Amino acid sequence: MAIRNLPLSSLEVNRANDRHGELENETAAIAWLFKEREQHMRNLAKDIVDRGEIYEFPLVSPNKEKFIVFDGNRRVTCLKLLDDPRRAPTVELQLFFREQRARWNGPFPIHFQCQVETDRDRVDEILYRRHTGTQNGVGQSTWDDRMKSTFEARTGKGNGPSVADEIEKRLADAHLLPSRRKIPRSTLNRLLSAEPFRNRVGISMKGGRFEYTHDETATLGALARIAHDLSSREVVLGDIWDVDGKVGYLDKLEGEGILPAASHEVAKDGRAVVTSKPLRVRPTAKATPTIRTTLIPPKNFGLTWPGRLQRHHQIWEELQFHLDLRKRPNAVSVLLRVLIELALENYIREAGVLVHENDKLATRLEKAGQHLHAANKIDGKQMEVIRKFKQGDKLVSADTLNKYIHSPNFAPSPEHLTSMWDSLADVIVLFLNS
Template sequence: MKHVSMHVASLTLDDNNPRHAKQTANDTESIAALFEKGPEKLIRLARDIIQHGINPTELVVCMVDGDRNVVLEGNRRVAALKLLHNPKLAPTENLRRRIAAIAKSGEVPRRLTCVMADNRLQAEHWIKIRHTGENGGVGVVRWSTSEASRFGGRSTPTEKARLFTDAVCDWFPDDEEFLSNVHAVRDARITNLGRMIADPTVRNRLGIAFDGDVVLRNFPRGKVRPILTQLFADFAGPVSVDQIKTKRQREKYLEGVESILPKLSDRLDEPEKFSKYSTGDESSLDKIQGDDAEKDNKKPRRKRPDFEKKLFQNVTLSNVSLRTSEVLEEAKTINIEDKPNTAAIMVRAVVDIVTTDVAAQLGWKRNQDTLKGRIGAVLHQVDPDKTDAALSDARRFSQQDDGALVLKTLHTFVHSWQSHPLTVEVRKLSMAYSPLLQKADQLLEKKKR
């Protein structure tokens, strides 16, 4: 099979696409059939193409059929491109308007690199393993929850905002007016929303959190619906970036909607999760496509290990001062589920005390004015080449300024009365900083020799 550059207009969607229940007569019918499978998915794909271009890691596969270049693999991508070039191909006026608005926001690619197959049979093997699951490792091996979380943890506030809008669309699929505002914010004011939900105080008051590429909702849908409806109406309309730029302005906004914020008494025992990795009927990151693959690979629900129940459960410090060691041992008695507020405060306290103790014993003077500086100094000494994978989360959380669990989150747990720490956040922070504490103690032992 050879690679050729094709103009989008010269490509014809497959009228025998397995995604369609019956054969289609033309591109218009094929596009309508794709919208029937899930209009929001095709809209998101069109928007992603405008924002990031065509995925260079996956090529469209075509074959010549008479005077047509039929798309065998990549029909959704080609359909999205055709819509962006001609929104009138969409089956409803609402969809036409939305596609047209997306098309105006950037440059639409006109050509695609395609792989030309001689016939369907030649392409069959590659298409099958692309769409029927892992197939014992021959197909696409999906990331586990932890793998996806590690990757997604590097997301920017804007990317988190996009994920949040995906979650909201999933939670309230039938409220057209509400979703209209959600789409308006996503298309035109996504950075404003990102600035808003990057604030840990805002996330706590809304009852949402992020665990990698998973959105956690800590209240029932009905309890968050009023505030989310108001939030997206405001951001689609009168609220500009100048009104939520500072932390005080964001707090003022929350004060103005205090009456419709969810009440702590309504908090769920366990948060409900939304993941962008879940599609169709899938409900978790680990679900595998394909009936046979699902039967072969289905795993029992993982039981949470004991070390995740209490703070710094596996950490033992023998070279720090006696009081520092005592503080850690007392912190290790705190059950995260039972006392999330105390646990959250003690995560920051223990990390601060240990890094301060190490610096004092070793006589460090530079970068000791802030907690970020003290943690950074320890990281530099124990992992100067930044190659220790065990310290990657501690480095990311402590040295980056944007994200869900950065240092300002720890500060907020201590200093903000509006902050309501989530057990998943506290547990993740405890596990992230545990290797740092252990290696800091080992550094003291090494330096004292």
């Protein structure tokens, strides 16, 4: 551990704080803190001004020319806004921080002592031990279950077995361990911290039990390559620190033919899956209305959320957990329309789908669907649903979505909304996972 006096300008509020998961940038992280903890933030700012100091060193780790804050993001945020109130997310908060800055006794400091840790594994150990107490706003805030889950999904830490330990055992048995250096287990755990990443390399840790989801030989070959890249430091923690980094690395391996292919998938009894049709993601729900309280069923869809999909993630959570389908059908219908368009544009951008700037929603959706179909990610039935999206007389159509927003006489019903979601759910998930 090293305590260093660092310029405030070199400290970066963590856009991937485990309180909220990955957001787009530092500005978004600051806005989230005030959206979710405004009164706590105000109390903390007043306390800092009253005392003229912060009592605990922020925990930071170097990242290029900056230092990312891993613990103390609320304190650092208050200091940044006291230094420059214009960075506050609302006019009212800008006024508040100007008033607090005027109360500061003497010159405002531009350097602050921080605990600097270069080992990210040690950072996570510190975080794991700090966030277990109770707080009242001025001190550290306790992580709730969702925040702890985000931490475990990012780091691979938790009470269950370590995926890195399980992989190392199997590579050792197959005599495929790197010969010169040990595998950095913490980095491997981070890379394979969630089921969608593990499934891509051919394994699963559902229920805390290691399983092969693809042919063992093909999977071990992929794991051996990953072990080599990590142990040789060709790939380091900074390369796979966030979702985009993990996806980018796995995409690279897939492009090189290293990852198990669909033809390597195995059934639960361990036998190879025999099929004459291209493998694809199975439907998440039948295309029939179901009775539920929210539009999106509260289950795991296997999504990973990079910071660039911050708004997509927020809308998804509102539709999955917060908006009652029967009490708020108008709000749900509008957000469904927005989610479909945002997810579609994400896929068009990330997959490089060729569209014309004047193409309407239905045309863009059809072109994206054709791209998915050509990649064997959806079948003919799903493609037919997408093609019918252009037809105004269909329930699942662009015309229906537009009426949700623009027609004063078109009232969405929970049954129509669930039918639309169930018909398009698989495609929306694929759009978001690209």
